[in-house]
Amino acid sequence: MQTRFAVLAAAAAAALVIGSGSETVVADGVITTTGASITAGEGDTVEGDVFLEPCALPATPPVLPPLGLLPTQPGFEGALAPFAPIVLSEDIDFDASTDTMLSGDTYEFASYTVIDGATISYDGPVTLLVDGDVTLNGSIVTTANSADIVIRCSGTLRIGDLGGTPVTGVRASGGGSDVTIIARQAIETGVPVIVPLPISAPGGKGIENPPGGTSCRISAVSGAVSVIALGLSSDDESGVTLFRTEVESGTTRVQIGATDFVSLTNASLASNSGGMTVQAFGGDVTTESLRLRGALGDVLVQAGGTADLGIDSQLSAVAADLRIDALGGDLLVGGASVIDADDGSSVGFPSAGDGAIELSASNDVRFSGGTRVVSLGAGDITVRAHGRDVELEPDGSSETTFLTQQTAGNIVLDAARNVHFNGFSYIACRTGNGIIRAFAGDFAQTGKTYVSCGGDVDARASGSITAQSFEVGTAGPNPYIVGANVLLVASGDISLTTDFVTAMGSALEIFARGRVTLSGAFEGAQSLEVISHNGPIIVRGSTLTTDGDFDDDFEGDLNIETFGLRDARIDATNATIRSGDREDYAEDVSLTVHAGSTQINSFVLPKVVKIKLNEKNPEKSFFAASGFFDTGRDEVAAAGPATIQVGDLSIEANLVVKGRNFTFKNEMLKFKLKPSRAGSSRAKFRLSLKGDLQGMVPDEGPVTIRFTTQSADGSGTVSVDRGQYKLGRKRGALTAPSLFPFKVKATHKGSGKDTLQLLAGLTTDGGTPETAPDVVINYNGLIEFTIPSAEFQRKGDNYTAKSPPSAPGVRVLVLNFKKEQVTLKAAGLDLGPIPAGPEAASIHVALGDAANTVVVRMAPAGKSFKY
Numbered sequence: 001m002q003t004r005f006a007v008l009a010a011a012a013a014a015a016l017v018i019g020s021g022s023e024t025v026v027a028d029g030v031i032t033t034t035g036a037s038i039t040a041g042e043g044d045t046v047e048g049d050v051f052l053e054p055c056a057l058p059a060t061p062p063v064l065p066p067l068g069l070l071p072t073q074p075g076f077e078g079a080l081a082p083f084a085p086i087v088l089s090e091d092i093d094f095d096a097s098t099d100t101m102l103s104g105d106t107y108e109f110a111s112y113t114v115i116d117g118a119t120i121s122y123d124g125p126v127t128l129l130v131d132g133d134v135t136l137n138g139s140i141v142t143t144a145n146s147a148d149i150v151i152r153c154s155g156t157l158r159i160g161d162l163g164g165t166p167v168t169g170v171r172a173s174g175g176g177s178d179v180t181i182i183a184r185q186a187i188e189t190g191v192p193v194i195v196p197l198p199i200s201a202p203g204g205k206g207i208e209n210p211p212g213g214t215s216c217r218i219s220a221v222s223g224a225v226s227v228i229a230l231g232l233s234s235d236d237e238s239g240v241t242l243f244r245t246e247v248e249s250g251t252t253r254v255q256i257g258a259t260d261f262v263s264l265t266n267a268s269l270a271s272n273s274g275g276m277t278v279q280a281f282g283g284d285v286t287t288e289s290l291r292l293r294g295a296l297g298d299v300l301v302q303a304g305g306t307a308d309l310g311i312d313s314q315l316s317a318v319a320a321d322l323r324i325d326a327l328g329g330d331l332l333v334g335g336a337s338v339i340d341a342d343d344g345s346s347v348g349f350p351s352a353g354d355g356a357i358e359l360s361a362s363n364d365v366r367f368s369g370g371t372r373v374v375s376l377g378a379g380d381i382t383v384r385a386h387g388r389d390v391e392l393e394p395d396g397s398s399e400t401t402f403l404t405q406q407t408a409g410n411i412v413l414d415a416a417r418n419v420h421f422n423g424f425s426y427i428a429c430r431t432g433n434g435i436i437r438a439f440a441g442d443f444a445q446t447g448k449t450y451v452s453c454g455g456d457v458d459a460r461a462s463g464s465i466t467a468q469s470f471e472v473g474t475a476g477p478n479p480y481i482v483g484a485n486v487l488l489v490a491s492g493d494i495s496l497t498t499d500f501v502t503a504m505g506s507a508l509e510i511f512a513r514g515r516v517t518l519s520g521a522f523e524g525a526q527s528l529e530v531i532s533h534n535g536p537i538i539v540r541g542s543t544l545t546t547d548g549d550f551d552d553d554f555e556g557d558l559n560i561e562t563f564g565l566r567d568a569r570i571d572a573t574n575a576t577i578r579s580g581d582r583e584d585y586a587e588d589v590s591l592t593v594h595a596g597s598t599q600i601n602s603f604v605l606p607k608v609v610k611i612k613l614n615e616k617n618p619e620k621s622f623f624a625a626s627g628f629f630d631t632g633r634d635e636v637a638a639a640g641p642a643t644i645q646v647g648d649l650s651i652e653a654n655l656v657v658k659g660r661n662f663t664f665k666n667e668m669l670k671f672k673l674k675p676s677r678a679g680s681s682r683a684k685f686r687l688s689l690k691g692d693l694q695g696m697v698p699d700e701g702p703v704t705i706r707f708t709t710q711s712a713d714g715s716g717t718v719s720v721d722r723g724q725y726k727l728g729r730k731r732g733a734l735t736a737p738s739l740f741p742f743k744v745k746a747t748h749k750g751s752g753k754d755t756l757q758l759l760a761g762l763t764t765d766g767g768t769p770e771t772a773p774d775v776v777i778n779y780n781g782l783i784e785f786t787i788p789s790a791e792f793q794r795k796g797d798n799y800t801a802k803s804p805p806s807a808p809g810v811r812v813l814v815l816n817f818k819k820e821q822v823t824l825k826a827a828g829l830d831l832g833p834i835p836a837g838p839e840a841a842s843i844h845v846a847l848g849d850a851a852n853t854v855v856v857r858m859a860p861a862g863k864s865f866k867y
Contacts, residue, residue, distance in 0.1 A: 029055035029595030030569035038572065040589045041546075041581040048579050051590040061533045061563040061594075063713060064511055065489050067460050069641045069652045070414055070439050073360055073386040074325065076281060076302055080257050083184045083230050086131045086154050094130075096120055096138070104147060112153070114138035117168065122147065125177075129153075134183075136160060136216075138168050145174040148223070151181045157229075159189040161215035161244065169217040169245075178223035178252075187229040187258075190215045190243030190266075215244040224252040224274065231259035231282070239283060242267040249274060253297055258283070262303075264290045271295060275320055280304055284329070287313040294320060299341075304328045307361070311335030311369070318342045321356040321379060331361035331385075335369040342376040354379030356409065363387040365415075367401040367425070368394055375405045380432070382412040390415040392425035395446070400424040405432050410455070417441035418463070421449035421479070429453040434483060438463060440650035442492070446470065448477035456505075457483030462643070462650055464492040465512075478520065485509075486524075493535065496520065503528075516562075518542050524558075527587070532562040536569045543576045546587055561592040568595035600854040602632035602714035603737035604685070604705045605761075609718055609725035611699040618692040625705060626686040627727070629673060630740070631712040633681070633840035633855045638662040638673055638709050645706040645715075646689060647697040655709070667691070673707075679838040680867050681857035699723040702735060728819055732766025739763075739845055739852035742821075744867040746779070746841075746858075748834040756783070756831065758824040760845060762852065768817040772799035773848035775813065777824060780841040782831050785810050785824075815847070822847075834865055841867070 031054045040048025086108070094109045097116040104124020111132040114120055118138040125148045128134070133155035142149055149172050151157065159169055169189075172179050181187065218225060225247055231238035239261035247254055247267070252274035256262055261283035268291040269276060275297020278285060285303040288310040292299070295318040301307060306329035309315070314337065315322065322341040324331060333339070341355040355377010359365060365385045367373075375381050381403050383390055390413050392401045400423060405411050410432040413419050418441035425447070427434055431454040436443055438461035445467040451457050459465060459481075465488050467479040478498050481488075484505030488494060494512040498520035501508065508524035510516060515535035521543045522528065528546050530537055537560055546558050558579045560570055570591050579587035607627035614620040623646060631638070639662060642653045653664040653671065662673040668691040674684040685707070689697070697703065699720060706715035717735040718725045725733060743759040756779060772792035778784040785807035792799040797818035804810055807826075814823040822845060838859040845852055858867045 029053075029593035031591055031593060032569065032571045032573055035574040036572045036577065037575075038577045038589060038591070039579075041579040041587055049588045051588065051592070053590070053592040055568075055595045056592050057594070062511070062531065063711075064491065064513060064533070065460065065487065066641070066708065066710065067437055067439055067462060067643060067652075069654065070386065070416055070437070071384065073327065073362060073384065076279065076304075076327065077277075077300060078279075080228060080230060080259060080279075080281060083152075083154075083182070083232060086129045086152065088129075088131050102126075104142065104144070111135075111155075112151075114140070114168075122149075126150070127152070130155070133157070136168055136170070140170045142172050142177060143174055144177075146176045147172060147174045148178045148180070153182075154184045156186045156188065156238070157181060157183040158187075159216040159218075159245070161190050167215065167217055169219070171217060172220040172223055175222040177220055178225070179218060179220045180224075180226045180228075181218065182226070182228045182230070184230050184232050186231065186238040186241070187227055188241045188243075189218070189245040190241075217246040217248070219246065219248040219250075220252075221250045223249065224254070225249045225271075226255040226257070228255070228257040229259065239263065239280065241265075242269075246270075248272075253277065254294070255279075257281070261285070261305075264288075264292075267291070269293070271297060273297070275299055275317070278302070284308060285326075286310065289313065290315070292316070293318070294322075296320060298323065301325070302327060306330045306332065308332045309334070309337045309339075312337070314338040316340045316342070317355070319355075321354060321358070323358040324360070326361035326363070326365075328362055330364045330366060331359055333359070333365075333367045333371045333373075335371075337369075338372045338374070340372075340374040340376060341379065354409070355407075356380050356382070358382045358384075360384040360386060364389050364391065366391045366394070368397065368399065369401075370399040371401040373401075373403040375409055376407065378408045380409045380412055381405055382414075384412075384414040385416055387416050389418040389420060389441070391418075392421045392427075392449070393423035395420070395422050397423035398447075400426075403427045405429040408432055410435060411453075413437070415439065415441065419443045419461075421445045422447055424448045426450045426452065429455055431455055433458065436460070439652060440648075442466065443490075445479040447479070449479045451481045451483070453483040455483065456485040456487070457481055458487045460487075460489040462491045462645075464514075465490040465494045465496070467496045467498050469497065487511075490514070493517070498522075518544070521545075523547065528558045530560045534563065536571065537562050538571045539575045539577070540571055540573045541575060545576070545578050545580065547580045557588045557590060559590045559592070561590065561594070563594045568593050600737050600739060600852065602681075602712045603630050603740060603854070604628075604707055604714050604716035605630070605727070605737060605740050606705055606716050606718050606725065607727045609703065609705075609720055611693075611697060611703070611720055611723040613693060613697075613699050613723075615694075618694050621691065621693040621697075623689040623693060623697050624687070626684070627716075628740075629683045629685045629707055629712075629714060630854075630856055631675075631681045631683055631709075632714065633857055634711055635838070635857070637711045638675070638683075640710050642710075643706075643708040644669065644671055644687065645704070645708075646687075647693075647703050649689070649693065649696040676859070678861060678866065679857075679859040682867060704736075727761075730766075731818065731820060732764060734761075734763055734820070736763070737854070738850075739843070739854045741843055741854065741856060741867055744841070744843065744856070744858060746831050746834075746865040748831055748863050748865065752828060752830050754829040754831040755827045756824065756829055757826075758822070758843065760822050760843065760854075761820055762822060762845065762847070764817060764820050768797045772815060773850075774846075775801075775815070775822075776844070776846040776851070777813075777822075778842070778844035779831075780843070783809070783826075783829055784844075785813075785826070787813060834860055834863060836860070841865070 094112045106127040127150040130153035134157040137160040239258040241263045254271040256278045262280040264287045276294035278301045284305040286308045290313040292315040299317040299322040301324040307326040356379025433455035434453040436459040442463040443461040480499045486503040493514040495517040500521040513533045517538040605628040655662040671687045704717040745757045791804040799815040801813045811825045
C-alpha cells in the first residue's frame with residue numbers, strides 16, 4: 001500500500017505519524033490523529049493511498065443538495081349539499097310502538113318516533129320528510145329490491161339503545177337499495193333513551209353510555225349509505241356522533257359527513273365495494289375503538305379541525321388507497337391505532353389501487369401509544385405536517401410507533417418544521433426508499449429508533465440532524481440508519497451517536513453546513529463521504545469504512561473534508577478509518593482541511609433593513625430589506641423552487657418570471673429579484689414580511705438573510721439596532737459576507753498596458769488598528785500584489801500605500817476602516833485576453849491573518865471586464 005501526505009500550505013509542516021499520538025498544525029488547519037488507525041485498501045492492480053491535507057488550498061465547497069418545496073396540502077373533496085326546507089301540507093306526528101308494514105312512498109311528518117323496539121317495514125322505496133326530530137328506539141326497514149330509504153329531518157336524528165335487545169337502526173335489505181340520512185341539525189346513534197340527553201361530543205357534554213357490543217345499525221346490503229348532519233342549529237354544536245354503531249354498505253360507498261364534527265366511538269364502518277368518506281367540514285374528527293374498512297374504493301377521512309384517532313382505532317383500505325387530512329389542526333394517531341392499505345392481491349382482490357397511505361395536517365402530525373401504520377400494497381406511505389412537526393412518539397416515550405412499507409413503495413415524511421423519532425420508533429421499507437424532509441427545523445432520532453430501507457435513505461433538514469440514545473452520554477441503546485444508499489444533508493450541524501449507519505448498496509454521504517460529529521460505525525459499501533462547509537469534523541473513536549468487495553469497475557473513495565470557515569480541523573482521535581480492498585483498484589482515504597482563507601461563492605448584501613415587532617398585535621409585525629444578491633460563479637437559474645430565510649423564519653417559494661424579474665408573493669412574503677442587465681452575478685433584491693414574527697426575527701442583534709435557489713445559495717448577516725440597519729452607517733454591524741466587491745473593472749488594452757480597479761467592502765471588528773496590516777490582493781489568479789505594513793501611511797481611519805515598492809503596478813491602495821472598504825488602482829498589467837462572455841472571477845484579499853476570497857461572475861463591456 002502506498003501512503004502519501006499532501007500538505008498544501010506556504011508554512012512548513014511538522015511530521016505526521018499515523019496512530020502515534022501526534023498532532024500536525026499547518027497554518028490554521030488541524031488534523032488530530034491521536035491513537036488513530038488510518039489505512040487504505042489493497043487492490044491487485046492499484047493500491048489505495050492515504051492523503052492527509054491539514055491546510056489545503058481554499059476551495060468552493062459542493063452545493064448542498066436542496067430541500068425542495070413542501071407540497072401544498074389538499075383541500076376538502078366535494079361539499080355537503082344545502083338543506084332544502086321541508087314544507088308540510090298538514091301537521092302530523094308519526095308514533096309507533098309495534099311492528100308495522102307500510103307501502104313505499106313519500107311521507108311528511110312533524111316528527112317521527114319509534115319505541116319499544118318496533119320495526120317499521122316498507123315494501124318499496126320510502127322517503128321520510130320530517131320537519132322536526134326523528135327518534136328511533138326501533139328500526140326502519142325496506143325489503144324489496146331498488147327500495148331506497150331516504151330520511152330528511154329538519155331537527156336532530158337519534159337512534160337509541162335498548163340495552164342490546166334488539167338492535168335498532170335503518171336497513172335496506174333488498175338489492176340495489178341505498179340508505180340516505182340527512183339531518184338539518186345533528187345525528188346521534190347509540191344514545192340510551194328516547195329523550196335526548198347530552199352525549200359525548202367534541203366541545204360538548206358527556207353522559208355514561210352502557211357498555212357492550214353494537215347497539216344500532218345503519219346498512220344497505222346492496223347499496224350506498226350516506227349519513228349527513230348539516231349542523232344548522234344556532235343553539236349548540238351539531239355533528240355526527242356514532243356510538244356502538246355499525247354502518248355498512250354491501251356494494252358501494254359509505255359517506256359520513258357533517259358541517260361541524262364527527263365523533264366515532266366503539267363504532268364499525270365498512271364498505272365492501274366502493275370505499276369510504278368521513279368528513280367534518282367545520283370541526284374535528286375523533287375516534288376511539290373504531291373499526292373502519294373500505295374495499296375497492298379509496299378511504300378518505302378529512303377534518304376541518306383536528307383529526308384525533310384514539311385508542312384502538314383501526315382503519316384499512318383493501319385494493320385501494322387511504323388518506324387522512326387534518327385541514328385545520330393536528331393529526332393525532334394514538335393508542336395502538338392501525339392504519340393499513342392493501343392493493344388487494346394478498347386477499348384475492350383485483351388491484352384497484354396502489355395501497356398507498358397519505359396522512360397530513362395543517363399543523364402537527366403526532367403518533368403515540370405504539371401506533372402501527374402499514375402498507376401492504378405498492379403505494380407510498382406519505383406523512384406531511386404542513387405547519388409544524390412530524391413526531392413518532394413524544395419525547396421521553398418508551399413506546400414503539402412504526403411505519404412499514406412491506407412491498408415496493410416508499411415512506412415519505414415531510415414537516416414544515418421538525419421530524420422527531422422518539423422511544424423505540426422506526427420506519428422500514430422492504431424495497432422502497434425512506435425520504436425525510438425537515439423544511440424549517442431539525443431531524444432528530446432519540447432512543448432505539450431507526451430507519452431501515454431496502455432502497456435509499458435520503459434525510460435532509462434546514463436545521464440539524466441528530467441521533468442519540470435516550471439520555472446524552474449513556475451507553476445505548478442507540479439509533480441506526482441503513483439503506484442501499486444513505487444521504488444525510490443538514491444546513492446546520494450533524495451529530496450522530498449511533499450503533500451504525502450503513503449504505504449496503506453503494507454510497508454513504510453526510511453533508512453539513514456546520515459541525516459534523518460522528519460516534520459509532522459508519523460504512524459505505526463502495527464509498528463514504530463526510531463534508532462540512534463551515535465547521536469541524538469530529539470522528540473520535542468512530543469506525544469509518546468502505547467495503548470495496550465488488551467485482552465491477554466502480555472506484556469509490558473514503559473522503560472526510562471540511563472547508564473549515566469557523567473551526568478548521570478534523571479530529572480523528574482513536575478512530576479507525578479504512579477503505580476496502582478491491583479486486584482491481586483499491587479506494588483512497590482522504591482527510592482534508594481547507595484552511596487559511598474564507599471563500600465566498602454567492603452572498604446576500606443587505607443595504608437597508610427595517611424591523612418592527614408589534615407585541616399587542618403580532619400579526620401586524622413587519623420586516624423589510626433591500627440590497628444585493630450575488631448569485632455566484634455560475635449562470636443562475638432563478639425561476640423555480642427557492643427558500644427564503646430571515647432569522648429563524650423559512651419560507652419555501654416558487655419564483656416566477658415577471659418581465660426581467662423573478663418574483664414570489666404569498667400572505668406573508670413579497671419578494672423580487674432583479675438580475676444584472678450586463679450579465680454579472682450582481683442582482684438586486686427587495687423583500688417584505690408581514691405577520692407574526694415573534695421569536696423568529698429579532699429587532700435587536702444579528703439577523704441573517706439567506707436565499708437558496710436551484711443554482712445559488714447565499715446569505716448575509718447584519719446587526720440591527722432598534723430595528724434598523726443601513727450599510728456603512730455603523731462599523732462592525734455587518735458580519736457576513738466578510739468580503740464583497742462594490743466595483744471591479746479590468747480593462748484589457750494589451751501590450752502590458754492593462755488596468756485594474758477594485759472597490760470592495762469587508763467586515764471589521766468596528767475599530768481602526770494601530771498599525772496597518774500586511775495586505776495581499778490576488779485577482780483571478782492572474783496577478784497578485786503583496787504590500788507590507790511599513791509601506792502604508794496613516795491619516796485618521798485610512799491607511800494609504802501610493803506606488804508601493806513591493807507591488808509594481810499598484811498606483812494606490814487605500815484601507816478605509818471607517819467605511820470598511822479597500823480601494824485598489826493598478827496599471828501596466830498583463831491580464832491576458834478579455835473573456836468572450838460572462839465568466840467567474842476570484843478576488844482574494846488578505847489583511848494580516850484575515851484572508852477571504854470571493855468568486856463572482858463578471859461580464860465584458862467593450863475592452864473591459866466589469867462587475
